[in-house]
Amino acid sequence: MSDQENVRSASNKGKKVLPVGHYRGLGAWTVFFFVFLYLPIVVLVFYSFNSNRTVMNWGGFGIDWYLKAFENDGIQTAVWNTLIVATVATIFATAIATIGALVLARGGNFRGKTVSLGLITLPLMVPEIVTAVAVLIFFSAIGLNLGLGNVIIAHITFCIPFAFMPIRARLEGMDTSMEQAARDLYASEWEAFRYITVPLLMPGIVAGAMLSFVISMDDFIITLMVGGAGSTTLPVYIYSMIRRGLTPEINAVCTILLFVSIAIVTAYWIVSKKSETKTVH
């Protein structure tokens, strides 16, 4: 490659020649792409420090709206609901996904494997609005009315594939020699699972739990449709705030939620990166 480059650059003296496969303007295009991707987030955070009453008119720097948001009872209730739903949904979804992934990654080839995989990833393929409508109709048809419980059930369902994917990926990257060694040393099947498989699988489980927590915390449309009056979560509350009129209070709440998501995803990234380097050894 470098020889070829030298020959080429020698043939057109002075003019810098791009190596094969490189194109002019790609870097600039990529910069523009990231500006487009992050500009809205920057704008949102910036305007959350606006002390004016309306969002668009800049009235000086201030954290007034953050203080106001913390005092808002509606927001407090919504935050609690969001945390309860996300925590419970994550625990159930991760547990269900873990045993499902163990069977699908370690159970060999069996009849119904493809169908099972399809079923577990079904919530990823169906448009959210369709899931929302179907679950709403189902709850009303069977007359189930558990308030927040209905929301939690819906969240467990669509969190399963998000928890499932990193756990299965981790299982498929793990070799079974350690477990076999443990079995050779007279560990029972349960002991080998408890003391070898589970600790090795842990990064995958943690990653899966984080993803399903973020997905649950950020869900809007399904909660809007399924949740009743008493089960408002933070995204649903933000939506009602936007409809009432734009104030920097919305920006303040959004900024907080945004940073919680980013913190969890960054943690997820670090965990999965660490587990990658561990597998190499």
Next chain:
Amino acid sequence: MTLWMPKTAAGKRWLGLAPSYIVIGIFMLIPMVIMGVFSFLEPNPYGGVMPEGSVAAYVKLFFEYDLEDNLVFNPGYINIIYRSFQLSIGATLLCLAFGFPVAYYITLQPEHKRNFYIFLITIPFWTNLLIRTFAWIIILGRGGVIEMPLLAAGIIEDSLRMMYTDGAIAIGLTYSYLPLMVLPIYASLEKLDFRLLEAATDLYANRLEVMTRVVIPLCKPGIIAGCILVFIPCLGAFIAPNLLGGGKKLMLGSLVQFQFASARNWPFGAALSMLLLAVVVVVLIFYARAAKKQAAIAGEG
């Protein structure tokens, strides 16, 4: 511990899968079947349905009753469906045009940089869609981030009225699902053997030909996957048309929500959802066929 454990491997297998089957089966699969049944029932004016069979919901897609109770063709809903397809295809193409060069650029970078770029692309995807769309109101809105400097400099005198237009919805949709286009394209470009590009150059292909005849055909599976991943959620989108289209410019997703929240015509909402689901199934069948064909080509080669 061992008391309740099934003895056979198959028994253990199904015990492990049972929770997934029970939860997704009961709370996702059965609800979709019930939704299908509801779409063939009479609406209850107070919400819900009456237990009488009817195809009125599907008829409503095309026709309405005029004052003399005759069925006449009504293009209203067909237009909304058509608009949804138009906007979704438009947003998918924008994502492709915008995302492909970026995916390609990332592939050219050294490995540690590549991972970081991918991380930067996935971050917005994991943050709240509602919040990210709301940010566009501040950017595009009257006196917003784009208009403010132009107004201040006297370049424009009145608002550009960018909000509540199809363009605003298209921008919102493109922004929402852009990462879903870049990631699969990157995944297939990453596997690309760059020696093939050199071989093509040695055989007198110019840069454009290297791109159109080597790179693009080889990452076609990624392009198709990206287009599907963007197109499906666009078609069912609710947030972008509602916030940026102002609720007047309806799309399929917002029309469905409207049937349940305000219009109280559950069967019609269910019928519209069935339509959406049918489109998804058709698109996925198309994808499965394309993937099979690609695998067959790869197998021959």
